[in-house]
Amino acid sequence: MNEVAALNYGIETAIKMGVILAVIPVGAMVLGYVFLFKMMAHMQSRLGPMEAGPHGVLQVIAEGVKFLQKEDLMPDGADRWIFKMAPVVAIASTFLIYAVIPAGPDLVISNLDVGIFYALAVSSLSVLGILMAGWASANKYSLLGALRAAGQLIAYELPLVLAVVGVVIQAETMSLSGIVEAQAHGSIFGFSGIGNPFVLTQGVGFLIFLVAAQAELTQAPFDMPVAESELVSGYMTEYSGFRFLLFFGIAEPATAFGLAAIAATLFLGGWYVPGIGDGLTANIVGPAVLGAKIMLVAFLIFWFRFTYPRLREDQLQTFAWKWLIPISLVNITVTAILKVAL
């Protein structure tokens, strides 16, 4: 009996790992192509890559291959091991986020009871990789970038978590599947036709989450850690070839994909659309619905990125501590009072 169970467990784990390993590059590639290449280009009245494949769809692959061919450079004074490990650490946190995101009633790698808590905890691990990269590069720009990243991510972890607390209070669970269920079966003032996507009741929370996620992803207007015009490329300055691909080509869009997935799950109802039920149909249609919602959130994230200039580091701290955190605290209070009162 035990052997069968162990075998099953082994197969299950292998499948789950396979899924994650497939989803991350695909997600990164889709985001990279649709938003970083095409949407950015059209917003700047350009066309973007057009040559590789129809409308340049294969360009992402071409870029990946290009990076793989490049020399793996390392600065002379670099801390060799830390320098090599940093991109791996950064991308590991991205992999870990995906473990708890439900793509359907049963399509979840690991349905943790504290799923959202876990997701936010591991998402902030990436700053460790950034700090390692900045320190090990033996480059002043890298160091400045890494320190900025550390300061920024600490400041923005807090509003990110506080924005989620409102959702958790409303859903009465920290399991991501549970939160989706709560939105599916919820009702707005007695009307339960579309469930209760928390973006309607937690609109403020959604906005704060988006802003904080933008900072977490180090994207404009909060892209000081990589600010090209100031710090060349911040903590990525000394990286090249495969390691640069891990940082820039995979970790960045894949983390955007992961955080968009969390936002879609928390605020837009995850895999649920009205009329989907929670049986087999939901398991088949669910991933597509979640994908569409992820794209919607990612569109917002990248839209801000292509429009805004960046803030200064101290202005960002001011914004986080004087505006976002008080607003999210008020949001929590109001949510809690209404939850008890209603």
Added chain:
Amino acid sequence: MSANTITEHQQQAYIAGQAADARIRFELETEGMTLNIGPQHPATHGTLRIVVRLDGEQVVWADPIPGYMHRGYEKLCEVRKYQQVTTLVNRIDWLGSFCNEVPFILAAEQLYEVEAPPRAQWIRTILFELGRIANVTLFLGDMGVQLGAITPVFYAFRDREYVLNLIESATGGRFHPNYDRVGGLKDDLPKGWVDECKQAMQGIRDFCDEMETLLLGNEIFATRCRGIGVIPRQIALDYGLSGANARASGIDWDLRRDADSPLAWKHADWKVWTHPDGDSFARYWVRLQETREATKIVEQLLDSLPAGPVMAKMPARLRVPKGEAWISTENPLGEMGYYVVSDGGPSGPFRCKIRTPSFNNISIAPWLLKGVYVPDVITILASLYFILGDIDR
């Protein structure tokens, strides 16, 4: 337009505060860090090197080191004929290149004792303003890039292209027109140019509106620029700033209006914009207004374009009379002047001193960069708006 302006008292208070900050940091001595911004750096658009001593992210002192792109134009001009110099000086400020040749050719005309016919002066003025637009539109977009907004610069390149096309269809060269000759112009305008030009001017005004919504009206842009890099009026005068940098510090001085020039600016109705603040935001705002004003000048001059030849009758002599001439004009970056000496020889000038605006404008950097943060270094340098070719010549 500018709702809340900074009084002189506030300016002084801001500077005093910064200086005090820097001093305290200096007294609580921590081991600082010397950072080389440049000569290869994305923000210097060229090869300017700025050595900054940092304390954390705050600049203790900064020292700009130009000269990485010195091409020796003053010396090169001495071994060229007058006709050949214009093609060299096109390359000084490479964004508004037509504007570089005008003051030189005016000085040469003064030495030759000829004057170009009115139609030539009109066309020179129009192309001069087109050069200004080609230069400043890029600043309007580039400022966004320096502050982290990647989109505006693409709009700038897009709309600047129409102006460059106009310059090309008239002169034959997009960047290096070499269109001025001593006594007039190389050629007249091609047919249909005037209408095309009017259309392009409308496009540029739309671009200005776009920039006003996308950048100038953006709250993040305002927080990054307001009160950053304040140059008080007196300091601007002391350092010899010119152009929009001086006008943004409240100095109402524009050579197009104030100098007695044979060019046609006095025949158009336009306004010199100034701003009392003297900060980065004011410099952006002044340049934006100037671009709008330039489109108006171009349109008015197109309407009043006189008929006639574009080349004066040149005296039939080989030698240029002995003498010297100093002509300066209000170029996109500021006051640009040529001091040309002729020794009566048959070839080119004996001496040609070029006064370029960017060199003076960047000389204020050590004063201005004290006590600011690293991101503000970039904001300030971008808003001072220099071109490396213009600094190093």
Added chain:
Amino acid sequence: MPAPKKLQLPGLIKGLGVTLGTLFRPAVTVQYPHVKESPTPRARGVIALLEENCTVCMLCARECPDWCIYIEGHNDKAPPRREGGKPRTVNILDRFDIDYSLCMYCGICVEVCPFDALFWSPEFEYSEFSIAEMLHDKQRLGEWMDTVPEPPAYEVGSEVKVKKYASPAAAKAKNA
């Protein structure tokens, strides 16, 4: 003077409108190797040489600001114009090279040529893999003659005399 505060959208949101608007407008990109923009007739792309008109006077080579034109020639006797006259001395062009890796595209050579032997062509696709191949000899320069356009008409109000041999066809006809 503070203007009366109107109820306005914050600049952050108006800015988003600009980028979104551009997203749905067609892009201005021209897909270069597939689609080509035609440069204006005056564009200074490459210098074309009409060999028959060249008299090896060396004016262009001397006026060139960076001395990138190399000319060699020799004297030769041509049959006399009239019956019984003395044989004429003509200059024969042996070599006419322009080094495009040095050329500044200022157009002074075209302008100073007194015999209409040099023309601007807007053609620009002649980049090479090696810098030595940027040296165009007189045969290569002669091939560009086919691409020289007619000069454009002048704008209203112009009093510039249209050059008699400004167009390559007219210049050729003069020689024949």
